[in-house]
Amino acid sequence: MNEPINIFWFRRDLRLDDNHGFYETLKGDCPVMPMFIFDNEILDKLPEEDARVTFIHDTLQNMRATLQKDYGSIAIYKGNPIDVYKNLVKEYNINAVYTNHDYEPYALNRDKEIETFLKENSIQFKTFKDQVIFEKNEVVKNDGDPYVVYTPYMKSWKEKFKSYNLEIFDTKPHLNNLVQHSHLPNLSLSDIGFKTSSQKIEPYTVTPELIQNYEAKRNFPAKNGTSRLGPHLRFGTVSIRKMVKKAIAEKNEIFWQELIWREFFMQILWHFPDTVTKSFKPKYDNIKWRNNEQEFKLWCQGKTGYPLVDAGMRELNETGFMHNRVRMLVGSFLCKHLLIDWRWGEAYFAEKLHDYDMASNVGNWQWVAGSGVDAAPYFRIFNPTTQIEKFDRDLEYIKTWVPDFQELTYPNKMVDHKFARERCLEAYKTALN
Incomplete structure (x- = not known):
């Protein structure tokens, strides 16, 4: 040609x-x-x-x-x-x-x-x-340094957005400029060495009702209160500009701020690419992880003896999705109860999650380990039992994914919470002092 x-x-x-x-x-x-x-x-x-x-x-x-x-x-x-x-x-x-x-x-x-x-x-x-509203150095502090705490970043993002021209790019009138050629090369799944997966990426839901109820429902894994937008933003089957427009139209700050979290982690990864393999706070790389392979395997399989942790892992393995609230708990359990390196968990999620996005995954894993930007203090350790009382009181989510949780065959707790908490505090203190 x-x-x-x-x-x-x-x-x-x-x-x-x-x-x-x-x-x-x-x-x-x-x-x-x-x-x-x-x-x-x-x-x-x-x-x-x-x-x-x-x-x-x-x-x-x-x-x-x-x-x-x-x-x-x-x-x-x-x-x-x-x-x-x-x-x-x-x-x-x-x-x-x-x-x-x-x-x-x-x-x-x-x-x-x-x-x-x-x-x-x-x-x-x-x-x-295209995949963000603001990128790279577009939202930084007055001195040009990147934000490493979410709330001031979010406030600055919103301030900048007030004068931002949110343009929607209408391609339809210009499609006649494509090469008029229907015999361009194509490949089947088997041509690229893959089989059709039995797991399916769910369609997303961003109805006005979902956005309006987002804050009330989003923390409860048994409720159908999340948008399932993750994979669609990850692969760009949906436009971030249109999603922000929807959030603004429904006047829902919480839904909007979840979209801003995504951009916060993306600019962190861009400014600090080493965080893929190194702790954002260097001292945290001094932690002496136990890295017990058998315990890691039990965590992966959802056989820890803690029903809410196991429900999350089994949901992930079976569907490629895990509710955000439960992600925090299973991540914290791996790093703090089992003292297994966050990088092991990050790699497992990278393999299994349909919405895997490096920036958010690394950012969130470093958050639960305490080593990342804007992380909770290391001595905050989720109690996997009291979390049930808060977020799955009627055991709906647990019964869905761990129907055996009251049977004799269900595994014993692999570690006592109080013992694990004290062991974790000791290991972190030793590393950070």
């Missing part, structure tokens, strides 16, 4: 509407070829039945079918991105590659490599802000 084209590279933005980078590409002077790469670097670490890969594949097929009705298609490749681009420059006359920003350490290095290669071939690489 000799006619110059622009490429739009889909990544964490799997939607056709209100997609900033896609919109800018479509408005350009050259026909647009949309593209997605199943990245070996990411796929090679996943089991062959992964609900997230099934979800991405299904979403891309739906997007492809939508475009093929009237306009064009999406080219789907598998490989290392740099190798895919080396082949693309041989096959097409590429004027520019457009994409949306990504903030994780791997993505930043990947994009740097791609940009350098394209520049060597006289091809522009243009990137846009």
Whole structure:
């Protein structure tokens, strides 16, 4: 193909509407070829039945079918991105590659490599802000330092938002600028080495009723009070701009502030990429973790003898989802009751959670371990028994996921709460003094 084209590279933005980078590409002077790469670097670490890969594949097929009705298609490749681009420059006359920003350490290095290669071939690489309202250095303290405490960050975010033009990018009028070509490469799930997962990523719910009742219901795992937005924000099947608009329209501060928490952790990861493997507070890397592999296995299986902890882990293993309130408890139990390194828990969640997002996952695990930004003092240790009284008094959630909790076969508590608490306090004190 000799006619110059622009490429739009889909990544964490799997939607056709209100997609900033896609919109800018479509408005350009050259026909647009949309593209997605199943990245070996990411796929090679996943089991062959992964609900997230099934979800991405299904979403891309739906997007492809939508475009093929009237306009064009999406080219789907598998490989290392740099190798895919080396082949693309041989096959097409590429004027520019457009994409949306990504903030994780791997993505930043990947994009740097791609940009350098394209520049060597006289091809522009243009990137846009899409998955957040504010990014990088856009919400910082007066002296330019990043916020490391949520509340002042949130207040500053809201102040900045007052004068922010929340633009929705309407791509529809520009879709006739796509490359008119329905025979772009496609791949089946088996082509990329995966099987259809038995787990499904649930649709999200952001009805006015859910948003209005969010504060009243969100802490109770037996109630259907959460939006299930996580995976959809993670993979960009929903627009953050539209979600913020909804939160504002319903005048629900708590729902809105949950969206701001996500951006808080994203800017923390961008400013402090070392927090993926190192404690934000360096002293916490002195903790002598017990890291007992057998105990870790029991925690993973939901066999700790503490019903609310076990309910959370079993829900995660069976569905790929865990209620946020319960995530805090199971994380705290691993780090503080069992003295197992938060990085072990973070890696397990990365494997299992449908809504896994590195920034939020690392941020929240460091929070429960006490080592992260804005973390609770280390001596605050959740009591897994009194948490039932607070959040699952009628045992609805526990009965759903741990129906055996009153049977003789149910495991004994793997550690006594009082003993574990004192052991934890001693280990943390020794490390921090």
